Amino acid sequence: MKATEPLMKLRRSNLSKLRQQSFDVLIVGGGINGAVSAAALAGKGARVALIDRGDIAGLTSMNSSNLAWGGIKYMETWDFALVRKLCVSRNHLMRSFPSTVQEIRFFTTLARGFRYRPRHLFLGAWLYWFIGNCFTRTPRFLGPARIEVEEPIVDTRDAAGGFEYSDAYLHDNDARFVFNFVRTALDRGCVAANYVESLGARREGGWWVLRARDHIDGGPEFEIRARVLINAAGPFVDAHNALTGEPTVHHHALSKGIHLIVKRLVAERRVLAFFADDGRLFFVIPMGNRTCIGTTDTPVNDPGVGVTDEDIEFVLGNINKRLRLGKPLTREDIISTRCGVRPLAVKSEAGKGRDFLNLSRKHAVEMRRETAHISIFGGKLTDCLNVGDEVSSLVRSLGITLPFPAYKWYGEPPAAVRDEFFHQARLLGLDGYTAPESSEPLSTRLWRRYAAEALGLLENIREDPRQAEVLIKGTEYLRCEVAQAARREMITKLEDFLRRRSKIALVERPEDIRRSPGLAEACEILFGDAAADKLAEYFDGVPAHPPASPSF
Numbered sequence: 001m002k003a004t005e006p007l008m009k010l011r012r013s014n015l016s017k018l019r020q021q022s023f024d025v026l027i028v029g030g031g032i033n034g035a036v037s038a039a040a041l042a043g044k045g046a047r048v049a050l051i052d053r054g055d056i057a058g059l060t061s062m063n064s065s066n067l068a069w070g071g072i073k074y075m076e077t078w079d080f081a082l083v084r085k086l087c088v089s090r091n092h093l094m095r096s097f098p099s100t101v102q103e104i105r106f107f108t109t110l111a112r113g114f115r116y117r118p119r120h121l122f123l124g125a126w127l128y129w130f131i132g133n134c135f136t137r138t139p140r141f142l143g144p145a146r147i148e149v150e151e152p153i154v155d156t157r158d159a160a161g162g163f164e165y166s167d168a169y170l171h172d173n174d175a176r177f178v179f180n181f182v183r184t185a186l187d188r189g190c191v192a193a194n195y196v197e198s199l200g201a202r203r204e205g206g207w208w209v210l211r212a213r214d215h216i217d218g219g220p221e222f223e224i225r226a227r228v229l230i231n232a233a234g235p236f237v238d239a240h241n242a243l244t245g246e247p248t249v250h251h252h253a254l255s256k257g258i259h260l261i262v263k264r265l266v267a268e269r270r271v272l273a274f275f276a277d278d279g280r281l282f283f284v285i286p287m288g289n290r291t292c293i294g295t296t297d298t299p300v301n302d303p304g305v306g307v308t309d310e311d312i313e314f315v316l317g318n319i320n321k322r323l324r325l326g327k328p329l330t331r332e333d334i335i336s337t338r339c340g341v342r343p344l345a346v347k348s349e350a351g352k353g354r355d356f357l358n359l360s361r362k363h364a365v366e367m368r369r370e371t372a373h374i375s376i377f378g379g380k381l382t383d384c385l386n387v388g389d390e391v392s393s394l395v396r397s398l399g400i401t402l403p404f405p406a407y408k409w410y411g412e413p414p415a416a417v418r419d420e421f422f423h424q425a426r427l428l429g430l431d432g433y434t435a436p437e438s439s440e441p442l443s444t445r446l447w448r449r450y451a452a453e454a455l456g457l458l459e460n461i462r463e464d465p466r467q468a469e470v471l472i473k474g475t476e477y478l479r480c481e482v483a484q485a486a487r488r489e490m491i492t493k494l495e496d497f498l499r500r501r502s503k504i505a506l507v508e509r510p511e512d513i514r515r516s517p518g519l520a521e522a523c524e525i526l527f528g529d530a531a532a533d534k535l536a537e538y539f540d541g542v543p544a545h546p547p548a549s550p551s552f
């Protein structure tokens with residue numbers, strides 16, 4: 001088989017189906033909201049199509065803090081209903097994806113003179129624990145001396161004390177988590193394609209007819225037909241509703257947030273939490289063998305944002321003030337950055353006059369029955385399972401038949417499949433192939449990343465042990481994983497692989513990736529004859545995410 005074929009096959013065959021078939025539901029946007037909608041509806045038996053004008057999870061959903069959390073900070077604004085909902089959603093995610101969404105301790109330090117005393121917040125942490133059904137480990141009080149002993153990197157000279165509590169984090173990254181929902185949807189017959197933009201849609205005899213443009217192969221605009229249209233365009237939901245003429249009660253307010261990734265600062269697998277100079281919670285989060293620091297919360301009007309000097313100074317200044325680093329972190333220490341805008345759901349007038357940073361982080365799913373149109377506003381990765389369920393109920397209420405309404409569309413495979421995988425892995429001696437710098441056994445990582453599909457990888461390694469070799473040095477990525485990615489992960493640009501299906505571009509500097517001896521082979525596997533072009537496209541800085549069309 002020619003190496004170019006996998007790439008051609010999945011995306012191109014889906015594109016021709018988008019042109020030829022008609023669908024029950026068409027979803028615009030492959031971020032978390034679009035991805036769970038696709039997985040839920042396809043799982044329940046609807047004929048689903050999904051398009052994204054960039055890559056899957058190529059916008060907000062690759063720039064989060066990677067936390068599945070109950071929103072402890074919303075207790076300060078007495079939004080207990082939201083905290084309760086998010087805690088229950090967090091628990092549900094942890095139960096459903098035990099190897100991906102894992103409990104992690106938040107080691108929190110408070111400065112002297114902070115607006116609350118440590119004992120006061122410690123009581124709040126207990127309340128948070130109760131609101132979360134006592135699902136995690138209990139909170140713990142930390143005096144300055146204890147902080148000093150347990151986490152010497154924390155500068156305690158100005159510390160009044162602190163406390164430790166639990167939430168959860170995504171062990172891989174957000175974009176991978178989102179892609180896995182799209183992959184599940186594809187496995188259930190969903191027709192999805194990245195780099196296909198919606199230019200707007202019209203109603204025609206009970207159908208939505210959407211005008212689409214393929215940003216990879218070009219060609220004339222084409223049409224996609226569906227009974228129901230779901231607008232899951234994240235920060236562009238309002239813009240897309242303007243294109244289709246859909247009035248809504250909710251709209252989006254936008255808030256920019258950035259993170260910086262630096263070398264690993266904390267030995268323990270825990271999040272360090274502080275209150276930054278602007279009084280907001282500020283985290284030092286583990287990311288493989290690196291550390292991710294952030295975030296910021298800046299009101300913006302336009303989703304097209306980037307990391308500014310001011311953002312970098314804010315994050316570095318805050319971290320240097322709170323950690324004992326020997327040598328303060330500077331720009332040279334930054335390995336990569338993340339930047340996104342939170343789409344926050346507000347009712348038309350309700351956001352005005354409120355403290356912007358305290359705008360509610362609840363999602364809102366709005367439906368117009370007369371046009372069979374659904375818009376998804378706001379939300380979080382944390383409550384994604386609710387969004388999938390809510391959207392499916394609404395689609396059903398619009399008269400679309402869901403042959404398997406009770407189908408459980410999310411979660412890791414049953415224990416029997418898991419046991420089978422680990423048994424086979426043991427027989428194969430898989431963990432013996434674990435790279436020395438790896439933070440966990442190979443079997444654990446492959447199961448978390450691919451679940452039942454990891455059994456196929458064992459088969460590849462059994463046939464050819466070279467498949468277990470790390471292909472791109474320092475990244476833990478095996479030859480057989482790249483081959484599988486080429487077949488099943490709709491990798492269209494090198495950035496899709498380096499930044500979203502894997503987190504290589506987050507944890508390695510561009511110059512190191514470029515020098516990596518295995519990169520050329522990985523590109524050959526992914527892109528065949530087009531490998532050189534795709535390499536040049538990535539390193540010459542051509543954006544993988546095309547800019548908004550002028551009509552926006």
Ligand SMILES: Cc1cc2nc3c(=O)[nH]c(=O)nc-3n(C[C@H](O)[C@H](O)[C@H](O)COP(=O)(O)OP(=O)(O)OC[C@H]3O[C@@H](n4cnc5c(N)ncnc54)[C@H](O)[C@@H]3O)c2cc1C
Nearest residue numbers: 029031032033053060061065067198233234257380381382
């Ligand atoms: C800094 C930051 C930190 C965060 N931290 C957390 C956290 O720790 N935990 C948590 O739960 N949540 C967190 N969030 C919130 C969470 O990331 C977002 O709410 C969520 O990712 C939004 O997903 P979405 O699907 O609505 O939007 P997006 O991910 O933006 O997806 C929308 C998609 O629509 C596509 N699109 C737009 N217009 C078109 C068009 N015309 N045609 C085709 N496609 C189109 C875009 O290309 C995009 O891929 C954070 C957000 C930010 C910014």
